[in-house]
Amino acid sequence: MGRAPCCEKSGLKKGPWTPEEDQKLVDYIHKHGYGNWRTLPKNAGLQRCGKSCRLRWTNYLRPDIKRGRFSFEEEETIIQLHGILGNKWSAIAARLPGRTDNEIKNYWNTHIRKRLLRMGIDPVTHAPRLDLLDLSSFVNPCLFNNSSWAQVNLSRLLGIDPPIDPEQLRLAMFPLSSQHQNSNPAPQNFQESQLINQQIQELPGFTTMASPLVQFPNEAQACQPNLVDEFPSNPTDLSSSSNSQMSDLASSLKEDYVPFPRYEYNYCSSDQSLIDRSSTNSAFNSHDSYQSFGSSSPTAMNSNSTYITASTEDEREISYCSDVLKFELPDLLDVNEFMYCQEPRW
């Protein structure tokens, strides 16, 4: 099963690299460059597998590697790109100069993923985790706990006919409330949650976290209904999307070091809200400027003033939380109607 190892296992060293081995590898590559990784270790006098040498070089010894903590801007970029590309760590790394796919993958798994989970966001789908949702903490409990009228009307306002199960709706909406409350960790049936999520995603005008991550090329595109349908749930399907603009975006993302215009899609309740961030995001405006923001100035990557550079984990969490989860509600739905009796929790 699977192909044979790239080299003889016997006699080859494994485990942590010593400084001497590092030096041998660096010296050899400086002298001869890298190319044939299979023969490289032998020529360099290393008792290592070629693969091991390649990994060591690309993940650690390369001169342009940036070390140290990820900046908030880098983290934000990772999250955004992950929302589009999924676990394509190398593709993400290609847009974070000085960072390796391995480093980003590790950072995702050890930091970002956990934070998203804490925030009630599914790190895989970037959608709110339905097993943690608790609508009643957001909506006036008088209306929702005691009034079928409110349940029916909310369904109607959301354009669902017949109305979805109020319990499902309760489960499916307003994720942030449960994050702040953090009082309802009881696991729900996963399949049920998926089903509910699907229902909610299909609501006209309702989008979850995937939407803010979508880079819409123009406002008209962004404000069309059923945006979720326009955007493949599987990031890998982007390139085959019938939507040519999405396809173009995917194409641009697949090309290394090609900047793409960034538009933030906030919500679409009335007459806006596409914020063209490309004008403030010089790093993505041109090839040249992109390449220029290397290790010396990570903050140049995202200079938009709406993004707060948060230093602590909690600050990052709050900042991300406020920015990422933006819902798109139909014009008909006046949220205030549901909020009079209870102060919102965010």
Place this chain on the structure above:
DNA sequence: AACGAACCCAACCGCCCAACG
């Protein structure tokens, strides 16, 4: 101070795929 738990991350493993003969 000692110990176990939790965390972090470098390195490895196995699969995939493009290139090539």
Place this chain on the structure above:
DNA sequence: TCGTTGGGCGGTTGGGTTCGT
């Protein structure tokens, strides 16, 4: 067209470090 190969990728592991009791 098919088989082989090398390089690349994402997932996983395990050892070192930090944290909590």
